[in-house]
Amino acid sequence: MSLSIAPYKHRKLTIPFLIIIILIGTYLLVQTFNSGLGILAPANRYLLKQTSQLNSSFVRRAILVFYPTNQEAHYLSEIRWLYRSWIEMMKYESKSWRTDLIIYTERYSLSFQQLGCIVNEIRKNETEPPQCRIFLYLRISNRKINSVTNHQTIFVDTNKKELFNVNIPRSTLLYRHLSTYGYIDSVNIIAEGYPTFKYYDFILKTDIDVFITKQFAKFIPFEHNGLLVGRGGYSSDFNNRRLARIARDMNWTHQGIPNIGSTWYGSPYIAQRIATLTLDAMLHLYNNEFARAEREQKLGTLLWPDWHYGVLSMYGTHLAVNHLLISEKLNVTKADQLLDQSTTNPDQFDLEKNNRLHLHCWHTEKKFSKFQFKLGQYNQIHPRTLLNDSSAQAYAMRMALESGLMSLEELGQRLRDISSNRTI
Template sequence: MRRAVVIFVENQRDLMLQFGCLYTSLQYIQSKDTDLVVFGPQDTLQKLPDDCVKIECPPLSDPPVWMNYRFINSLSCLVSDHSDVLNQYDYLLRTDADTVLTPAWNSFYPDQYTTGQGWYVNNQDVSTNIKRVAHSLGLNHRGIHNIGSTHYGPPELVREVCRLAVSVTHHILTEEFKDQHGQWPGWYRGVASLYGGEIAVNHLVERLNPDRQKLDAFCTSQESIRNYPHIHFWHTFEMFSKFHFSEGYYDHFRIDHIDIDPIRNYCLYIALKSRREMPWLG
């Protein structure tokens, strides 16, 4: 059994700090079957530890046709040049850099395609628009909403979902938001890749497990890490906040005094540990 956690990273301070947290968490849990596969520009990859699988990949968002929509890079990298190496794995976890793994990852082998949670369908208008776009493209939408950005499954299917999601996202950007950005929490350009991912999953994945406990768990939770393999650093200023971490608000904490069983404390511990062990990242 071989697994890969797949991310895209650029040479931006916040992204590098977040990478450090994910990398440190994987080292901490001592997974025996998991590689961290990092796509990104060459200047970024040179700064990363050599025990990562590093694959050079320029950002798809750079050409003008993508209108600098940088969220697409974490999807497009899985279907970019040289990405066929991913097919050698039994499972892929396609996720974002601002996540961490817990020891529960070492026993997490679901038998269905599993996704995390998303919070982008906040009203009926958004639901209607997503279904309208899907149907206009001849794609099936089965009514499953708020699919998270993290996907876990066999490599061929994860990559097929990413390929379709990239295409659908481009359509949404150029047709739905060509003259305006919309407004959050309604129909909004900033989450176009999540709309695209939802449409792709509904069309392609027959057996889907949208598990809002196992993937993309909240970094502010006080529940035990024993039940949550994967934690997402959501946008928040509560503990744990990736924004406060980046700004140094937690630097005064001593990691040897942290009870790491609660999720938010574990995130703090991993973040501080990463900063001490890899200070060059930020």
């Protein structure tokens, strides 16, 4: 009897112990899985066709870009195809939704007048038709500092100061240190231009060499106070470790999320917070992490992909987002299967199946290549031949070719035609 009792008692103790171990292991596994989902969950976790969190059936969105007017010969074709894809998207958008195209640039050029863009006008209400809106913005490289008074010129139109919230000491530092950095204004418009876009429920901060797809017409971030970020291509083991060390040097927190893209879709407030800290991080990196030869691009791409001055804004965004995720508990999520998608994908089902919202021209010679387009290599293709091809490659090609065949006035009339069919 004594021999059988001991194992029985042992089993009585072992079984509850194993149950506890299993429960703890399951909990830890679920927590780890959920933590991963916070960054890498499928698209449908973050996007809905409608949202009950908004206060009305109207959804107000804006696409925000910086446009260098002094380089119009090079960039006008990109504005044309962005504009063309924007109005194509609106064919599929709810009549109660409003998506404006906002362009920050120094001059209300004839091109924008021909497109029918309005200048320095903030959206007044949700029933206004969709508009192309120009806000006159003085780029960093042109914010000269008077050597006598030390006063910096900040505005294109001093009568419209209320359109921008300018941190004057930081503006001065940006001019002194980063005026030659090519991508500084794409970040600064979000940091300073908040009064022009705070009205919207959601904004899409992006570059001009992009296409808006019809999927964008139906999807908004799942959470009203969240932000989706696109795909970046700058991360390596070396710079991930280096950026974590830099965050410690700055007394910033660091979540360890790599490859954060330059395209952001979501809350205007969160976008502004990220942009503001990105500028601070860029100034720190400039002063502490790059030698003069690197800043002057004398090394070219010799150190790429481990460390490269050309992606300074990406490093700054990396530091800002990783810090804000912890320090302010901001809801920022990587959506690198939705935003910044390739224009070279020939898959007929990819756009629809994977909810691709936004295509971005990368540095490639494959179709669709912005470089080949600008060289006229696709001029023999008629966009009509692409109507039955639903791939990202064909969509980008068709939008670009159509935008080139249409006059600016015709593009503007297309917008007015769509706007006239909107709910009042």
